[in-house]
Amino acid sequence: MNEFEGRRILYTGAAGGLGLATTLSLLAAGAQVLAIDHDPQKISALTSAAAEQGLSDRLSITDVDLTDKPALQDAISNLLAGGGIDTVINNAAIYPSKPFEQYSLEEQARIHAVNVEAGIVCVMMALPGMREKGFGRILNMASITFTGGWENLTPYIQSKGALIGLTRGWAREFGKWGITANAISPGAFPTDAEKIHPDQEGYQRRILESQAIKRRGAPADIANAILFLISEKAGFITGQNLNVDGGWVMQ
Template sequence: MGKHFDLTDRVIIITGGGKGIGRVYAEEMASLGAKVVTADIDGESAEAVAAAIRQSGGQALGVRVDIADADSCDAMAAATLDAFGTITGLVNNAALMSTLPRRSWFEIPVEEWDKVMDVNLRGLFQCCRAVYPTMRDANYGKIVNISSSRIWDGSPNRLHYTTSKAGVFGFTRALASEVGSDNITVNAVTPGFTLSDTQIQNSDPQYLATRKFDDQLIKRAQVPDDLVGAVMFFMSGSSDFISGQTLNIDGGRTMH
């Protein structure tokens, strides 16, 4: 394997790693030699993914985390250090989205708005704070934040989600500016609508069946494998001189 995409012995935390796209990130990075931590609010799912990776010969740890709780994020980082001794990378994948009803902005309850911000923005902040001391002391680290292509076209009916993911874009740029001197890179990806298992489970079958791809350059549905390469690139040594950037992955629907 070429050195550029070799993840051997890199210790990578994937939040939301117990299911959906996060599970795919974990499995694929483990296949390239990473020691992965599947961190999820569903602790049983996190451990099931980690156990499957170990059974396949990889190294993995499953932990329960509520990223909206700062102490839980700190415990996630501590468990990673106990198991693997360091933290090389963090994929901020956990977010509230697929379970949110599609509805007018005016119908969104304030409590639901606050919960989305607590997870999608404060959770992001708290996860980064939890891993930063280790990365700073090692003078090396990789952070990848998962935003959404909705921020480019202002897709309607989930205003709180879109707003939170626009915040991820700004957060990525600002944090990259603050930690660059520590040799830590911070980048983001903006996926389009992706047919993960959780997305399929929580979507109206009629909505999925009637979706068209006329506005995409690549005329098919987006699947988790379409995102993995970009995230692994940002986790690898190939992107050591790239920071503060956001890569759009939506089949060419939006050019950025």
């Protein structure tokens, strides 16, 4: 039996950016994906792609505004009524770009609500079932921007640092119950997120000059890392942040 058969994965931001392709990889591996997203066009694209590949029977999509914590809690409660959640992937993020002094406190709070607090809600609600089962996987999608070198993204970078902190705290606290917590920091991947860079040609050059591997990252690169870190094979790995960036940042 495939180890991912029967796995129930709560995945925020599952329809956008790298989410769509990695969701399809998880479904193809046999997992049931409980996708949470809030973009109608991207949700429609994921629904269509899953149907085309014959994977719809293992996909559940819930449209929730992640800044609305009561709505998120209600949505997860409904999903838990259908069975436990043994894996949480906190992937959803917003990433406005401008100088720090131009952000209002409300804008900074919204970034933190989507990028960090929604993940905290997901883990809080999934944790009792993981404890009871004696098994769980938590995966936070961080970013290599946390290492420095990027301007005009301070609230986003702050949120990714918070996720790395949560990864380590959760790893320490939850390990005794057979639960691991890790993070993945993607490098530069061709997604809508790159549209925030005004000089696209210069940005492409910077990426390839910075990476040791001279090609752009592909969704499969992230999907392979996700599948490994949530697998049984990674059961002795916890509290770690894995850079998947073609050798841009080396630690």
